[in-house]
Amino acid sequence: MSDTPPAGPPPRHRPITLGLDVGGSKTDTVAVRDGEILARVRLHTGWGPDAVVATILDAVTALRGRAGITPDHPVTIGIGIPGQIVPGTTRVAHAVNLGLDSFDLGAALADATGSTVRIENDVKAATLGAAFLRGGAASMAYLNLGTGIAAGVLTGGELWRGTRGAAGEIGHISIDPAGPDCRCGQVGCIEAFAGGGAIASRWGRPGALPVRDVFDAADAGDAHAIALRAGLAHGVAAAVRVLVLTADVDVVIIGGGLAALGERLLADVRRELRRSAAASSFLGSLRLDERIETLPEGSAAAALGAALAGAGRPAPQTAGVLARG
Numbered sequence: 001m002s003d004t005p006p007a008g009p010p011p012r013h014r015p016i017t018l019g020l021d022v023g024g025s026k027t028d029t030v031a032v033r034d035g036e037i038l039a040r041v042r043l044h045t046g047w048g049p050d051a052v053v054a055t056i057l058d059a060v061t062a063l064r065g066r067a068g069i070t071p072d073h074p075v076t077i078g079i080g081i082p083g084q085i086v087p088g089t090t091r092v093a094h095a096v097n098l099g100l101d102s103f104d105l106g107a108a109l110a111d112a113t114g115s116t117v118r119i120e121n122d123v124k125a126a127t128l129g130a131a132f133l134r135g136g137a138a139s140m141a142y143l144n145l146g147t148g149i150a151a152g153v154l155t156g157g158e159l160w161r162g163t164r165g166a167a168g169e170i171g172h173i174s175i176d177p178a179g180p181d182c183r184c185g186q187v188g189c190i191e192a193f194a195g196g197g198a199i200a201s202r203w204g205r206p207g208a209l210p211v212r213d214v215f216d217a218a219d220a221g222d223a224h225a226i227a228l229r230a231g232l233a234h235g236v237a238a239a240v241r242v243l244v245l246t247a248d249v250d251v252v253i254i255g256g257g258l259a260a261l262g263e264r265l266l267a268d269v270r271r272e273l274r275r276s277a278a279a280s281s282f283l284g285s286l287r288l289d290e291r292i293e294t295l296p297e298g299s300a301a302a303a304l305g306a307a308l309a310g311a312g313r314p315a316p317q318t319a320g321v322l323a324r325g
């Protein structure tokens, strides 16, 4: 009989991945080893290429310090960013909220950090993170409800990208030819009904959390707010139908800023889904109202997903390892 096999290298030599979710206003970052969060750091995001790189380097330095990572310890870095990633490159295009267009963020960071850097679209990264936190769901969609609306789809444990990386951009599917104008130039898009930016501009009153204000005003009987709130549920329910009917995912996990509304939002969306199911035995058989969930408020799913993307591992291989977050 041989001795018990060695349990691998000691912890201080095991690979560490830094995951950074770089948002338009905030950057949420985690250091991850063996599926465990060692440290989490959040800071404000600068605008433009130099400031975004500086934000990321500040975060890397802070994570190294908090997690006690020595300067000689190799780390890999995964970045989730709201923009298109030119396929096969680390170049970011159309990240308008960050002031980046056709900027090779990966090259700039690799030079500055000496680390391997992988870049992923933020919603696709968050999809990996949400699947991971749920224990390795192999068939799921992540629906991001923020200023805009987009989704990520995981089938067979793999992210669905499409040929140009546009798979999941369901916010610009028009669901009503008589609906509100959308910033994309179409009419009646899902995002025109349910995007936080569109709702805030149609509400037209100042406030730190305009969609929450709309819910409060609707509860108080304001007719304009009631219509906007109904439009939000209508748009989200349409997004859920699109995702399930396209990819037959087990579950649609709702994240992004509007997910903080929690049950207030989910109750409306379930009611809307049941209404459509009542009119169609086919839709009814899909039990869409039972397939939606929200991410808990403050979840690190997006940064974790960036770390998974940075480690180059699909979610299911590491699923269930992560104990915290």
Ligand SMILES: [Zn+2]
Pocket (backbone or CB within 6 Å): 171, 172, 173, 182, 183, 184, 185, 186, 189, 191, 192
């Ligand atoms: Zn649109």
